[in-house]
Amino acid sequence: MTSAQHPLPHDLPDAAPHATPPTPAAGAEADAPLETRRAAPAWDMAALAAISLWLAFGFIPAQIPAADALGLSPALLPKAAALGMAVLCAAGFLLSLRRDAPALLLARLPWRPVTSVMALCVVGVLIVSYASLAAGALFLIPTLMRLLGERRWLYCLLPALFIAALFHFVAA
Secondary structure, eight states: OOTTTSOOGGGSTTOOTTOOOOOOOTTGGGGSOTTTSOOOOOHHHHHHHHHHHHIIIIIHHHHSOOOOOSSSOTTHHHHHHHHHHHHHHHHHHHHHTSTTOOOOHHHHSOSHHHHHHHHHHHHHHHHHHHTOHHHHHHHHHHHHHHHTTOOOHHHHHHHHHHHHHHHHHHOO
16 A cells, blocks of 8 residues: 555644644543553552451451460461561552552453462362372472473472472371
């Protein structure tokens, strides 16, 4: 096709080189790129921070008794994880309140990889619960390694067999 059949914009007689771009119509902000769109505050992060604080100070102390054990408290790791999640979620929420905050990266990512990892972990927990640690290792290690991008079967199966053997002979 030639430019005589379909003229380019600079070939048109009424096109000015210094013309300003047209202003977007009402509701056109939804069609704007995600990098330039004004992001709404991440209220889900605020809710997760509140739930994490409740876990750390309400639920975990009620469910894990303070045992007279030598060393660290059994509730230390769950409390630390819940407090870490609360701090990260609160920071994410506060950063989303800024005027120049970009749209959240998670809103642009596809959710299929996340849900597939979660589903595989649920199946692995069920295998560990109803079969054994060794069977769970034989399922989880190769499937998650394949999902994360490892394409060589030997590198997926050898660690799974080694760890399953350790669980079978040591933890049994």
